[in-house]
Amino acid sequence: MENPASEDSYKEEKRKAKEFYKDIGHVWCPAINDYVFFTRFGFQHLIRQHGVARPKSEQKRRFALLKYAKDIIIDSRATISAHAKEFKRGRITFLVFKATREDEIIHVIFEQREGKQIYFLSIYSKKSSH
DSSP states (O other): OOOHHHHHHHHHHHHHHHHHHHHHOEEEETTTTEEEEOOHHHHHHHHEETTEEOOHHHHHHHHHHHHHHHHHHHOTTSEEEEEEEEETTEEEEEEEEEEEETTEEEEEEEEEETTSOEEEEEEEEEEOOO
16 A cells, blocks of 8 residues: 555645646757647656556656756757657657756657647656766
C-alpha cells in the first residue's frame, strides 16, 4: 500500500509541474525558426507512455527537468537531431535537442505532424560522461 504522505507529495509535485508547464505555453526556437507549443498531449506524455502510466518516480524526475526545457529550446548551442516516421495518419518528424545542464545531458523531444505546429513531446536526462 502506498504511503499517503508520499501520494500527497506526488500530487503536489504534479500540480506544480502542470501549472509551470501551462505557463510556458509556447517558445520561439531560433534553431528551427518556429514556435514549439506546450500542449496537453506533451504533459500527458510525461505521465504516460503508450497509454501506460510511468512509475511515479520517473514522472517526478521529468517534472523536475521541465525547468530546463525553455532554456534548451532557445539555446542555439544545443545539439539537434531529427528523424521522421511514416504512420497510417501521415508522416511525423521527431526533433531531439540535447544540452548539458548540471552534469546531465538533457533531451528535449518535439513532434511535428505534416502541416501542423511543432509541439513538446517529452524530456529526460542521462548522466554526463565527463
